[in-house]
Amino acid sequence: AGGAVFGSIVGGSNIEERKRCAQEVAVRNVSGYWIGGFGLGESMEERPSLLNAVTDNLPKDWPRMICGLGLPEEVLQGVAAGVDLFDSAYIYHLTIGGFALTFPLDRTEKNDYNYQLSDQGSDRTKINLRATVYRKDATPIVEDCCCYTCQNHTKAYINHLLNVHEMLAQILLEIHNTHHYLGFFRSIREAIKEGCFEQFQKKFVQSRREHLAADVVSV
Structure with a gap:
């Protein structure tokens, strides 16, 4: 009794159903909103319209939580649409795969990326x-x-741990990836506070596009 309840909003890839569901849930006695059905195959291009169909029809005073979005550019799309909370297994999957987040957290910093590593799953973010x-x-x-x-270990050491299947590799990667991911959200909050979130998002997305274009050329 007395627990907070989040209203669930669905609708798949149908904008009108998303809108209708949001409007119905918005009048219910809930403490926030859980937005489901994302990260299941919708394109980056169509996602903003689907997100806005939901958030434009919700009260601004209650938290909006989304499930299924975790990639940095996906998070930025969610934040741009007014999402407050993200439920994601992104860090877990990165860690299990042996990946480490490396993208710049400082908005003025550049990432010197080696495109020759693309065929091994690396990119401008990891x-x-x-x-x-x-x-x-x-x-x-x-x-x-x-x-x-990062304060106590090297890439070589973690590479060794991964290749001998030592569980410490996942622990060390989890520590770094979680720290870096939370730093990303901190940078987002700072950009919002300074009134430059839109530029922050554009710069990040542009950096990703440059990587993808260069990757195609290198192939």
Whole structure:
């Protein structure tokens, strides 16, 4: 008794159904809204319209939580539409795959990415620490990162742990990835506070597009 209840909003890829569901749930006695059915195959291009069909019809004073979006560019789309909370297994899947987040958190910082690593799953947001290129790399995952992993261990050490199937590899990656991901959300909050979230989002998305274009050329 007395627990907070979030109203569930669905509707698939149908904008009108999304809108209708949001309007119906908006008049219920709930403490917030859970937006479901995303991250199931909708394109990056159609997602904003689907999100806005929901959030435009919800009261602004109650939290909006979404499930299924976790990639940085997906999070930015959600925030742009007015989503407050994200329920995602993104960090877990990254960690299990041996990936480490590396994208810049400082809006003025550039990411010097090696396109030759694309075929191993690396991109402008993450690196694959199973790759042999890191076997003798005595640097931290991210320079100046203050997480426990980066302060105490190197890419080479984590590469070794991954290749011998030592569970400590996942622990160290989980520490770093969680720290980096939370830093990403902190940067988003700062951009919103400073009134430059739109530029922050555009810069991030543009960086991703440049990577994808360069990756196609390199192939």
